[in-house]
Amino acid sequence: MGAEKGKSILKFLDLLRLVLGNLNRRKGRVALTAIGVVIGTAAVIILVSLAIGLQRNANEQLYGIGDLTQIQVSPTYGEGFHGGGGGPVMVGGGGGGGGAQAPKLLTTHALKELRAIPGVAAVIPRDYLWASLMVKYKRLEGSANLIGIGTNDLSDLGLEAGQGSLTLKRGTIIIGPQVAANFYDPRLRPGQEPPKPPDLYNQQLTFVFIKWDREGNEIRKTVTYQVVGVLTETLGENDWSILMRLDDVKALNEWAQGRRINYNKDGYSQVIVEVDKVDNVLAVNDAITALGFQAYTPLSFVQGINNFFVILQFIFGGVGAIALLVAAIGIANTMTMAILERTREIGLMKAIGATNRNVLAIFLGEAAGIGFIGGLGGVLIGWLAGQGLNVLAIVYLASQAAQQGGIPLSVAVYTPLWLLVFALVFATLIGLLSGLYPALRAATMVPVNALKYE
């Protein structure tokens, strides 16, 4: 026989055995009470999973906006700026006035200013073509956005090659993956099957540039370029664009405008600032704005969207939590009833040596047990329901995407593991808290009164 033991705290296993035994005695009532918790927990899981799923979808689409470490910088012009005209025109005469409206051009000097901002990894000017463009490949015709890039290595912009290389040489181009889809056969009759998008890699494309003189006569210029690379999909502007050396685009723009372009004076039309890491993007963005340029980073937009989804998660979680609150009241009610019914049992437990803490632990354990059982059921049902919703939503949305174009969703409802664990812990905690008052009442009963209770 073991030595006499005088501890006032139950061993965990003994407590567990007692609690499970007590819950087992009242299966029906425990099950009914737990159903409330099941519903609440499942509601929390489904709603929060839905909010997370929505956020994931939004992010998948948003990452197409561009590399989040990039900031697009545009010059600030005074009012009255003419698209391709002869440079900025000052209005109001406040030359030294400073302020946001003061013109600030992306001159070579300005690029040095940008490069000097801490956290800036690279400053890459870009320019668009200021003429109309038609691209021909064999008998197909197409159109695309032509962008001049101020670097010879496109990996500086975080781009990746699906085919070929990322290095631009004079007379070569690198195209986005969707460019080929924009080619069509002009001789195609209505009703005829359109041709498949051609594989343009390593092909020669004929560019027809078009400008008009002052009398409105069309002037054409034809140049042939070699496609040396095809980019991977980024879901951004580059997907539909043809990338060319900035010098080449500058020459074309000089032809289109009939005058020389001096970047030292006129400035670039756009500069991409590559930031060393995402954490620095917003600070750099602010620094650029402070210099008087227009700066845009998709990050602030993405962050705004993310904040919205975090709020959405809380709102959805809160709606589910209301169901859990109702369940908590159910647990409190069940435990209060149990303590009334078992008053004599409580008296007996005390008579045979249970301390107040023992009694408290037993009843808290029972309440937490109901929460845990309900939480377990809720986690299971919530997760299964989420999976079911996913299957339905993906099938439906995939058919929608197939009909209307666009990117099909990969998930509608996303249930992360942490949510399941959190919900289970939360349900158990809710049970524990609901049981606190009844358990305290049980623990502090005077033993003799409890024993005499009828």
Place this chain on the structure above:
Amino acid sequence: MSSPFIRIRGLQKHYQMGGVTVRALDGVDIDIPRQTFTVVMGPSGSGKSTLLYLLGGLDRPTGGQIEFDGQRLDEMDENQLALFRRKAVGFIFQSYNLIQSMNAAENVGFPMQFAGFSPKERAARSLDLLARVSLGDRSLHRPSELSGGQQQRVAIARSLVNEPSLILADEPTGNLDTASGAGIMQLLSDLHKSGRTVLVVSHDPRMVRFATHKIFLLDGRVVSENEYHAASLE
């Protein structure tokens, strides 16, 4: 014998009931030596059950002292009282107070759970004790499947499970027929003979035959046997 096993001095227990102070015990002095069989007798309302509960640490006195084996019960906190009840006292109740959802062996072993014994130890000891109260073959029966006498014997086995030195019984034969009651009295007497101190509250006159000591209570005070009989004749 230097100091008695239990020494009660000036013990008082007052209740407030409907604005009236009920003096359940009103200045009681009692000495109970070790290894005795004491029967407390008195009409209902005389304070005899109150005395038993105070002695067992289930209630707290309004005034006075209770000394148990040199320890002052009236000075203990809740936790100390619980440990005192666990180690030193075995309770037997009129209505048995068995837990209906537990079988006989589980009921007997229940107090050991709070004392931290392993399930194996509990089972072994419960079966041993059930055999000693002649219920070795009923260990898996639930209280509802046992007669009143058998249930009370399960309760006696339970009271012994933590090997207490004091057994307190509150009207243990009150709910039983004559034959079963006699069996229970015999069992209590055997416990006394095996070296335990037994204190029984009862108004069953047959219990007196086993008693080594008798205490008579009237209106919360200890009286002599003559006074007691004189009062009960009136």
